[in-house]
Amino acid sequence: MLKRFIDRNILPKGFLIGFIVFTMIIKLVGDTFFYVALSFDGVTFFLWNVVVSLLLILLATFFLVTKFQLGDENEKEMTFENYFNDLKIIILLFLILLIATILLPETLKERFEISNAIALIYVELISLFGIAIGFYSLNFLYKWLWYRRHRKTKSYLKALVFLICLTLLYEISDKIALQFSETDNPLDFMVHILNALGFIIAFMTARKNTWIAYLSKNKKWKLILLSVILIIISSLIYSFTFNSLELGKLYHGLNLFFGAAPLLNFTAVVILAYFIRILFATFLALPTTRIVEQRTYELSSLTYLNRMVAQTTDIENLLKTVTKLALNSSGAKSAWTEIYQQDGTISIVSSENIDLKVVNSFHNQNDVKNYFISLTEPLFIETVKDCKEKLLDDICCVLNSKSLIAIPLFAGEERIGTLVVLHPEEFSFERDYINVLSAFSDNVNVALENTRLWEDSLSKERFKREMMLAKEIELKLLPQNLPGLKNYSISAYACPAEEVGGDYYDIVTLKNGKQCLLIGDVSGKGMSAAFYMALLKGVVLAVAKEAVSPVDMIKKINATLYHVMEKQMFITLSALMPVDEFGRFSFARAGHTYAMVKHEDSISVYLPKGIGIGLANYSLFDSIIEEIEIKLNDDDCILLYTDGVTELKKSDGEEFDENSLKQILNFSVYNNAEELVGNIRSKINEFFGSSLQKDDMTLMAVYHKKED
Amino acid sequence: MNEPEKFKLNLKTVEDVDCLYLWGYLDAHTAPQLESAISKSLGNGTYKILVNFRELDYISSAGLGVFMAFIEEIRDKGGDIKLTNMKPKVFSIFDLLGFPLLFDIEAEDKSALEKFSFNLNKNNE
Numbered sequence: 001m002l003k004r005f006i007d008r009n010i011l012p013k014g015f016l017i018g019f020i021v022f023t024m025i026i027k028l029v030g031d032t033f034f035y036v037a038l039s040f041d042g043v044t045f046f047l048w049n050v051v052v053s054l055l056l057i058l059l060a061t062f063f064l065v066t067k068f069q070l071g072d073e074n075e076k077e078m079t080f081e082n083y084f085n086d087l088k089i090i091i092l093l094f095l096i097l098l099i100a101t102i103l104l105p106e107t108l109k110e111r112f113e114i115s116n117a118i119a120l121i122y123v124e125l126i127s128l129f130g131i132a133i134g135f136y137s138l139n140f141l142y143k144w145l146w147y148r149r150h151r152k153t154k155s156y157l158k159a160l161v162f163l164i165c166l167t168l169l170y171e172i173s174d175k176i177a178l179q180f181s182e183t184d185n186p187l188d189f190m191v192h193i194l195n196a197l198g199f200i201i202a203f204m205t206a207r208k209n210t211w212i213a214y215l216s217k218n219k220k221w222k223l224i225l226l227s228v229i230l231i232i233i234s235s236l237i238y239s240f241t242f243n244s245l246e247l248g249k250l251y252h253g254l255n256l257f258f259g260a261a262p263l264l265n266f267t268a269v270v271i272l273a274y275f276i277r278i279l280f281a282t283f284l285a286l287p288t289t290r291i292v293e294q295r296t297y298e299l300s301s302l303t304y305l306n307r308m309v310a311q312t313t314d315i316e317n318l319l320k321t322v323t324k325l326a327l328n329s330s331g332a333k334s335a336w337t338e339i340y341q342q343d344g345t346i347s348i349v350s351s352e353n354i355d356l357k358v359v360n361s362f363h364n365q366n367d368v369k370n371y372f373i374s375l376t377e378p379l380f381i382e383t384v385k386d387c388k389e390k391l392l393d394d395i396c397c398v399l400n401s402k403s404l405i406a407i408p409l410f411a412g413e414e415r416i417g418t419l420v421v422l423h424p425e426e427f428s429f430e431r432d433y434i435n436v437l438s439a440f441s442d443n444v445n446v447a448l449e450n451t452r453l454w455e456d457s458l459s460k461e462r463f464k465r466e467m468m469l470a471k472e473i474e475l476k477l478l479p480q481n482l483p484g485l486k487n488y489s490i491s492a493y494a495c496p497a498e499e500v501g502g503d504y505y506d507i508v509t510l511k512n513g514k515q516c517l518l519i520g521d522v523s524g525k526g527m528s529a530a531f532y533m534a535l536l537k538g539v540v541l542a543v544a545k546e547a548v549s550p551v552d553m554i555k556k557i558n559a560t561l562y563h564v565m566e567k568q569m570f571i572t573l574s575a576l577m578p579v580d581e582f583g584r585f586s587f588a589r590a591g592h593t594y595a596m597v598k599h600e601d602s603i604s605v606y607l608p609k610g611i612g613i614g615l616a617n618y619s620l621f622d623s624i625i626e627e628i629e630i631k632l633n634d635d636d637c638i639l640l641y642t643d644g645v646t647e648l649k650k651s652d653g654e655e656f657d658e659n660s661l662k663q664i665l666n667f668s669v670y671n672n673a674e675e676l677v678g679n680i681r682s683k684i685n686e687f688f689g690s691s692l693q694k695d696d697m698t699l700m701a702v703y704h705k706k707e708d
Numbered sequence: 709m710n711e712p713e714k715f716k717l718n719l720k721t722v723e724d725v726d727c728l729y730l731w732g733y734l735d736a737h738t739a740p741q742l743e744s745a746i747s748k749s750l751g752n753g754t755y756k757i758l759v760n761f762r763e764l765d766y767i768s769s770a771g772l773g774v775f776m777a778f779i780e781e782i783r784d785k786g787g788d789i790k791l792t793n794m795k796p797k798v799f800s801i802f803d804l805l806g807f808p809l810l811f812d813i814e815a816e817d818k819s820a821l822e823k824f825s826f827n828l829n830k831n832n833e
Contacts, residue, residue: 523769523770524736566777567773567776567777567778568773568776568777569773569776570772570773572804591804591805591806607804609806611805611806615776615805615806616810620809624806695768
């Protein structure tokens with residue numbers, strides 16, 4: 001409920017502080033009035049004191065609680081510098097308080113005996129100052145305990161606030177009791193119990209002190225000194241509650257503000273508990289300072305390397321960094337990294353504190369050269385004296401070193417280099433440096449793999465682009481639209497199995513002015529077939545104007561191509577020429593699929609003799625190939641195709657073969673060539689998705705329709 | 709690659725003829741196996757090769773190309789490649805292209821082997 005109140009910002013923080021200050025000023029004015037007009041002994045004064053003190057306590061608690069709900073402090077403020085500064089301020093404030101208390105005028109040594117106005121103001125100010133220190137210190141503790149909090153911190157801090165309230169309320173009730181009866185309060189010890197509880201809870205809250213381990217040696221000693229000072233100061237202040245000391249009396253004289261004394265006491269107790277814990281923790285953390293510093297450096301090096309690996313493809317830069325980091329984190333005095341090139345040479349990409357000439361001279365001796373390359377595991381030499389390899393002894397001698405670590409560097413499985421660190425003294429490396437150095441080398445491995453993958457990916461992208469370009473160009477080799485011939489409707493469709501293919505169709509003008517349709521299939525598919533297809537097109541364009549008939553055309557093509565084609569390559573081709581407008585065609589075939597023809601309501605196939613192009617030279621080829629005539633009547637149709645069309649198969653076993661084509665040619669409904677091709681395509685589409693297209697597919701249809 | 713094998717071939721030497729028995733699918737992936745088998749025979753100095761298609765279900769242009777690649781060299785050395793025992797579907801692929809006019813395609817091994825010795829005798833005469 002309180003939280004909701006605050007969240008709705010009914011009482012903003014500034015306003016709260018203003019209100020507190022205002023109340024204090026009222027108290028000051030009021031007290032002056034009492035001093036001047038009435039005495040401090042009356043009930044009126046007492047009531048006045050109670051009311052104002054309660055009000056202040058309420059407001060202050062409110063203020064403290066808002067701090068809770070506001071949650072985490074700004075992260076940037078929580079540095080060690082600020083911590084130490086806060087500590088110094090607290091110490092300073094306490095010292096001022098102590099000195100101010102000691103300098104109290106003699107006249108105030110009795111309770112409520114204030115001889116003049118200046119003394120009154122002095123006392124009020126000291127009380128206010130004491131309260132301010134109390135809150136400031138409590139705020140400090142809250143801030144830093146909350147920053148390093150654990151599971152129970154919230155409950156403990158709430159408990160501390162509760163205890164403070166209890167202490168203050170007890171104080172007020174005690175004063176009330178004292179006012180109306182002269183006997184001592186039997187529950188006097190309550191205060192000490194509450195303070196003891198405060199001590200215990202504060203001690204338990206200050207549990208998470210691992211941050212101390214990360215401080216440098218100097219900072220740790222500084223912390224110890226400040227803790228000791230605060231322990232002394234807070235003990236002193238707490239001792240004021242025991243009236244045995246002269247100073248204690250003075251302290252209780254400061255009772256114009258109810259609550260000032262108990263608050264300060266409680267604060268002292270809590271500060272004492274906190275800093276006792278800190279002191280112990282710091283002492284315990286002193287011996288391991290060096291190792292923690294080292295581990296921290298190693299970790300941050302690895303983090304730095306990781307980030308570098310993700311961002312850079314500059315391997316040389318990476319290796320330079322690795323060498324430097326390796327040098328620093330292992331405490332070595334010199335280091336170098338060598339890389340093994342493809343051609344067998346060794347190059348030093350980076351070195352620290354080492355004479356390159358010396359290292360290079362090693363590499364000119366074969367056995368040294370091979371020694372490091374042959375390493376597959378990290379090499380750890382604590383002292384060359386124990387080393388069995390005379391080689392290493394020589395190396396270390398020349399390089400003035402007595403201990404050495406060598407880490408092999410890999411790119412995937414390939415050995416690409418070695419990192420070597422050296423020290424002039426023996427036993428100067430910890431055995432577990434090898435783990436750190438191996439972690440560095442793993443990073444290098446990842447970086448190299450990344451570079452490789454990235455380059456692969458780039459070339460794949462480039463390849464894809466090239467293929468798409470090739471596809472576009474190849475499409476342009478095929479006729480963009482087939483011209484309409486009188487009384488004939490012609491349509492064609494081509495679909496390569498990959499981006500590019502070896503299927504071909506065309507329409508060319510022969511020597512006699514007649515048009516000739518061609519359909520062909522280069523053996524194979526993909527890029528190599530596409531090249532031959534382009535070659536075929538070129539030859540076709542060249543010989544067409546000299547050819548007088550389909551068979552002549554094909555013979556000329558074979559004569560030209562046979563000698564330039566590879567032995568295992570061949571091309572199948574069919575050529576169809578309309579002789580007139582009345583349905584007469586000349587047809588020749590070189591190894592290609594037969595021509596399917598629909599006559600009336602039946603299908604015939606035409607298979608004139610002819611072997612594939614590229615299989616035999618002109619003498620055999622020309623002697624075999626023959627030309628025949630095909631006669632179409634009105635509404636008849638010729639269908640030419642490549643074997644990719646009839647090799648389709650679904651996963652359920654259904655096949656699309658020659659019979660399927662015949663079915664569509666004979667029975668499907670169509671009025672022109674486009675519609676027939678469309679019918680075949682829709683049937684074929686059923687076979688896509690469930691089976692991979694194995695070969696390039698092409699269709700060409702010629703439909704005879706007498707135009708009126 | 710743990711795909712089930714789709715092509716196998718066995719070699720049996722009958723007199724001076726290397727007989728290759730094909731099984732399965734002969735396409736662009738499996739053609740290299742046939743290529744190396746023929747190369748091996750040539751390497752051994754055997755130029756008489758019989759290829760039996762009884763167990764072959766399918767042949768692509770890549771497979772056909774293998775024969776074309778070697779035939780000139782083999783015939784120049786006085787040998788030959790003879791093809792036997794084709795399934796009808798496989799034979800029709802060869803037929804369409806005109807292979808029967810370029811190669812001896814026999815129904816059985818026997819007649820092919822006889823043709824090999826006939827040629828030998830002819831050369832000896």
